[in-house]
Amino acid sequence: MKFPYSFPLTRAFALYLGQAALLAGETFASILAGRIRWRLVLNQVVEIGFGSQAVVIITGIFTGAVFTAQIFFQFNALNMATAVGPVVSIALCRELGPVLTGLMVAGRVGAAMSAEIGTMKVTEQIDALRALAVNPVDYLVVPRAVAMMISMPLLVGECIFFALTASYFVATNILNVNSVFYLHHMWSYTHGKDMVMALTKGFVFAIIVVIVGCQQGLTTRNGAVGVGRSTTDAVVISSLSILMINFFLTMALNIIFPAGGARY
Amino acid sequence: MKSSSDNLIEVRDLRQTFAGQEILRGVNLDIARGKTLVLLGQSGGGKSVFLRHLIGLIRPLSGSIRIDGEEIAHLDERELEPVRRKIGMLFQDGALFDSLTVYENVAFPLRERGERNEKVIRDKVAHALELVSLQGQEGKMPVNLSGGMRKRASLARAIISEPSCILYDEPTAGLDPIVSDTINRLIRRLQSQLHVTSIVVTHDMVSTNHIADHVALLREGRIHFSGALAELHASTDPVIRDFIEGRSREID
Numbered sequence: 001m002k003f004p005y006s007f008p009l010t011r012a013f014a015l016y017l018g019q020a021a022l023l024a025g026e027t028f029a030s031i032l033a034g035r036i037r038w039r040l041v042l043n044q045v046v047e048i049g050f051g052s053q054a055v056v057i058i059t060g061i062f063t064g065a066v067f068t069a070q071i072f073f074q075f076n077a078l079n080m081a082t083a084v085g086p087v088v089s090i091a092l093c094r095e096l097g098p099v100l101t102g103l104m105v106a107g108r109v110g111a112a113m114s115a116e117i118g119t120m121k122v123t124e125q126i127d128a129l130r131a132l133a134v135n136p137v138d139y140l141v142v143p144r145a146v147a148m149m150i151s152m153p154l155l156v157g158e159c160i161f162f163a164l165t166a167s168y169f170v171a172t173n174i175l176n177v178n179s180v181f182y183l184h185h186m187w188s189y190t191h192g193k194d195m196v197m198a199l200t201k202g203f204v205f206a207i208i209v210v211i212v213g214c215q216q217g218l219t220t221r222n223g224a225v226g227v228g229r230s231t232t233d234a235v236v237i238s239s240l241s242i243l244m245i246n247f248f249l250t251m252a253l254n255i256i257f258p259a260g261g262a263r264y
Numbered sequence: 265m266k267s268s269s270d271n272l273i274e275v276r277d278l279r280q281t282f283a284g285q286e287i288l289r290g291v292n293l294d295i296a297r298g299k300t301l302v303l304l305g306q307s308g309g310g311k312s313v314f315l316r317h318l319i320g321l322i323r324p325l326s327g328s329i330r331i332d333g334e335e336i337a338h339l340d341e342r343e344l345e346p347v348r349r350k351i352g353m354l355f356q357d358g359a360l361f362d363s364l365t366v367y368e369n370v371a372f373p374l375r376e377r378g379e380r381n382e383k384v385i386r387d388k389v390a391h392a393l394e395l396v397s398l399q400g401q402e403g404k405m406p407v408n409l410s411g412g413m414r415k416r417a418s419l420a421r422a423i424i425s426e427p428s429c430i431l432y433d434e435p436t437a438g439l440d441p442i443v444s445d446t447i448n449r450l451i452r453r454l455q456s457q458l459h460v461t462s463i464v465v466t467h468d469m470v471s472t473n474h475i476a477d478h479v480a481l482l483r484e485g486r487i488h489f490s491g492a493l494a495e496l497h498a499s500t501d502p503v504i505r506d507f508i509e510g511r512s513r514e515i516d
Contacts, residue, residue, distance in 0.1 A: 120361075127321050128359035132373050132421075133348040135341060 019219065024211045026137050027145050035138045036146055044147030048109050049154065055104050056159045063100055064092065064163030068170045072177065081177050085186030088167045093194035094259065097160035099246050102205035105152065106238040110213035113144055114234035117217025118227040126218070141214045148206035156202030157195070193257035201249055205242050212238040272297040272429055272461045273318060278327035280313060287313050289485030290327070295478075300455050300462040302472045302493075304507060305482035311465040312356065314482065315431050318463065319351050320344040331429075349377070352422030352430040356437060358414035360406040366393070366417050367402035373425040392420040395453075397446055412443040419447070423454065429461040430454065436471045448474040469508060481507065 030036075071084045117140055120126050129136050164186075171177040216234040220226045273295040280288040287310040295301045305311045316322045317329055320336055329337045336347050360369045370389045379385055393399055396416035406414055415435065422430055432451065436444035448471050454460040455475075464475060472479060472493070479496045481489040481504060489496065489504055496504060505511070 116363075123362070124355050124357065124359035125361055127316075128353075128355060128361070128418075130321055130341070131319050131348060131351070131353040131355075132376065133345040134376050135345070 016215075020211055020215050023137070023141065023215050023218070024207070027141050027211070027214075030135075030138050030142045031146065035135075035142060037139065037143055040139070040143035041146045041150075044143050045151055047112075048105070048144075048147050049151035052105055052108055052151070052155055053158070055108055056101055056155045057162050059100050059104050060097070060159035060162035061166040063096055063159075064088065064166035065170045067091065067096065067163075068167040069175065072171065072175045076175075081175070082181035082185050084171055084175075084177060085167070085182040086189030088171075089164060089186045089190040090194055090259070092160050092163045092167075093190065093198045095246070095250070097163060098156045098198050098201035098205060099242060101152070101156045101159045101202060102209065102242040102246075103239050105148075105155065105205070106209045106212075106242060107235055109148070110209045110234045110238045111231050113210065113213035114216040114220075115227055115231045117214055118220030118230040121218060121220045122223050122226060136218065141210070141218075144214060145207070145210045148210045149203060152206035152209075153199040153202040156198050160195075160198060194259075197253050197257050200253060201246065204245065204249060208241050208245065209238045212241065270296055272332055273463070274328075274330040275314075275318075276328040276330075278314070278317060278329065279325045280310070280317070280322065281325055282313075286485055288317075288324075288327075291482070291485070291487055293480055293487055293490060295461060295463055297461055298455065298459040299477040300451065300464060300475050301478045301480060302464045302466060302476040303480050303482055304467060304472065305465075306507075307467065309482055310485055311482055312433050315353075315433055315463065315465050318431060319348055319353055349425070350428050352425070352427035354415070354419050354422050354430065354432045354435055356433045357411075358406070358418035360409075360414055360418055360421070362406045364406075365402065366398065366404050366406070366409070369406065369417060370420045370424055372421060377425060388424055389420075392424040393417075395423065395450060396420045412439045415439065416443070416447070419450065423460075426458065427460065429463070432462060432464040432466075434466055434468075435464060436466065436468050441470075444468070444471060445474075447471075451475045467507075469510070 068084055068088050071087050072081060075081055075083055075087070117126070120129075120140075126136050126140075129139055168179070168182065171182050172179040213234045216230040216237070220230040222229075271294040273293075275291055275293045275295075278288050278291040279286070291314060293301075303311050303314065313322060317324055318331070320339065320341075324337050327337065328335060331347050332350065334347065336344060339347070360366075361372065364372065367389055370392055371385050374385050374388060389402070390399070393402065396419050398413060398416050398420060401409070401413065401417070406417070409417065419435070430451075435447050435451070439447065451462055451464065452475055455462060455477075462475070464471070466472060476493045479489070479491065479493050480487050481496075483503060489499065489501065497508065499505070
């Protein structure tokens, strides 16, 4: 199997995957060993969770609103306007909520992690941590990982809540869908498993964003130019990874939480 | 020949290569306990790289590094932590944590080593800052400090946990003569009062004359000279003379 490694890109990709896997392994080993600095976790929850609220809420509101409008325009022609609720709800829970939240958090938090850790790397602050007998993974990655794993599912839930609220408002107040039918149909076709799927995806995307962002930061070189490159790469890699892994997650989670079926 | 227990650090046949370029080509050096060794050499000659090997920030390609009798060349990050607790390091640009104030930076090693008594931390930080003449700067962020102040705050952070050995990477580079003298005196004082072993990487001969017990000259990846300060000055080796007198062989 020499052939694939003759391509520099293949080698770089294999190397990158290896580094990311090692970092993930080391991070989870530290978490399981209890090397968690809860004060830093709390700081990161504030930074990641509270700091991302506006972005996630605005994303949720306008995605819910525009998706509702588009579904209504198509379905209304078929006299299926009251089906807008379930379609929007299931799409938001199973796909749009977690994916859009993941992408927004990757842009905001993943970039910040990469830039902050990357700057620490090029200014020898990571070496200073190591010289002071402090493991950089324990000090920098673990608090961010724990904070992300707590915050992301909550942010996904928040995004879905605001998207559904906006959807209800647009459907009933602007597009004149009957509110009772809208809510009844939405409630009938939306299940707890859809929400579990959303939160599970949010949890997985949290791990992707934190590992990619921190890995990019920790491997930053070449000063300010390197920090810029790491930041860009962190956003691009984590966004693409979210989109790709989302497909496989959907297929796998659909086995555990099969879609479809009315409650009544 | 000294017995090995007289030496805090023993380096044997240390080799390192970066991007195909040999930086260290078999360095052999002993650093005596409680003494100050000054490692001289040209800029880009591998002095800082050598220094980083002593605290495990860079793994050697081959060779042996013994700290207090313990071989550290093949230890992993977690195994290195007890060794690193015995050693303080002053980085060339300070490497202060820029998200923390001066106070938090200096208190950082104490907190990380489990000290929770805020009064003890406050007293120790005040003492460390007094040693480096930085009283009253506790609340400042590193970005608001001058280069010299950053270096002194970093030195306070390095000495606060009372290490048995301190590594100095260009401690006086970029500082005015008065601040340089403060740093030199502090290095001397730490040695005389606390018997700290110091390894100072520099090309500052004024500083060398002030602080060195022992001097080594790194040239082309090997130790070209190792001996007492007086021996360095008495040497007739043209390479050493050029370095001491700051003379270039390049033709104008």
